[in-house]
Amino acid sequence: MKLNIIHHKADETIPVKAFIKKRKLIKYFNKETSSSIVCVAQLLKDTTLDPSTPFYYGMGLIQYEDFGLENIATLSRDPHTHQFSQQNYIEDAMPSVSPLSQFKVLYNMPLSFVAIEHNLQGDCAVVYADAHSLVTQAKYAPTEHQILIGASQVFEDGSVTSGFALINKEELPSADEALTMQEPIELFYYLEESNNAK
């Protein structure tokens, strides 16, 4: 098993520019995608995966947003009543929102951008806020070869952790062990501990 876990504090710049071939894509990235791209690039340094390698990604429960929600709320508020104004929302708030923001909201973007960067065309899935389902996806993957699994979690303070592993099915935790975990990122701490214990 190959494993990589990285963490960036809220005020740290995630060095994604150094780890991506198509730099023009960076404008689409939120913290989760940037962190995933860096984590996978470090994991797969000097390795080219077969395009058919299955790839499953676990997204953490949303604790943080950076697409401009507060700005939308402010512009949607009637200055006199301080209540939601549909007219303000449509005429003031929405024009301030970049169409690119949608790419920061959709949950399958980290998987999609990692797949593009590493030409991963095989079996895939994105699961949400549950380590057990990530383990199950990998366990039932249509391969006996290695699988790429990953997860990211952006925390309420804006810090972000990503974990990725190139793994065989027999290295996965049992269903009972996986049921004791919550967020997908916890799986990678578990794998790190298992590796260290060997």
Place this chain on the structure above:
Amino acid sequence: MQNSVCITAVSAVSPLGDNLEDIFAAITKAHSATGEIKSFDTTHYPSKVAAEARDSSGIIKSRNDQDRKELFIEQAFKHLFKEYASTMEKYEPKHRLVNLGSGIDYFDLVGYVNRDEESWQHYCKSASKTTQSLAKHYDIQGGAYTNVSACVASTQALGLSYRILKQDPDKLIISGGFDSMLSPLHYMGFYKLGAFSKSDNLQQACRPFDKNRSGLVLGEGAAIYALESEQNADKEQILAQIVGYGSSNDAYMVTDPQPSGEILARAVMEAIDEAGITADEIDCLHLHGTGTYKNGIAEANAMKIIFPEHYSEIPVYSMKGQIGHLIGACGAMEMLGVIYSLQKQKVPITVNYETPDPSVALNVIKDEELSMPIRYILKINSAFGGQNSALVVKRYE
């Protein structure tokens, strides 16, 4: 030998109604459920069209602080566990799983703007928490999974459920999807992507594969199925069998499908191979058919690869002209169309398909349902971002 996983129960809340009888009747009549949004005020909105979920009293209403997709899935579960109690009770709680596809979390923007609670998280409803809460309520202890792979989420959920049951036949899996983008924030967010239909005719706004297609219309709802192995299923109850599943990723662009359809075709061929059949044995196609220009091209090109001899003859159906695009729940909802075809032995009319597009040379059924022997159906869905999924579904004999 084919591995068989059976669909033995169904429950849905859809734009065509909240029971199978009404939904099938609407498919037969080629009724379109798209129209002007009634579930929230759209007075100043630049677009007002959607296919909203309805029950016997009409379009389902909700409060700003209610997540519509949560409302629908709770209703679907209530119905499933009431109508099919004996199926559910056959399995110990640890052998029951729930595996659903869904979309992005609901956010009560109106509540947040008018807030007395500072934290935005307070106004956010997580699909994952909904799944886990349903599992707890219905004593499902084997796992509670939420797939969020955009428009293939629920097809992938059904696909994983199929894989689990093939290897572990003693389980019962409640699988399907639930989604609604019909709220101020999500509706306008999707509008900003530029994918909405530009048609002013609200009932004809979604036109899958038609030469004059101009974009998609959002739909909403929940559709769930009880999946059991054939050895455990009550034979009288089997509605259809899932016999093959494949998924792939274009790894091309997040905004567009791969135009050649090559990677989509790969997912389909994996599903067909797993079913132990050849492409020639597929009787009809229930495609993704969103009504966007690029989707039509990509799917048609994929069909040319899979069915080189008869891609323009094999009958095609897309349900989205009737129900819109349910995003995280589209595959699950469109499985109702698959079951319809298998039970009635008919390929339904693709609503709003009128003018063939020479660059999408598919045999899209229009004017009248096509009666024909149907054993195997190919169901396809593709996602914004590049993910593809395919299921082969068989009539139970």
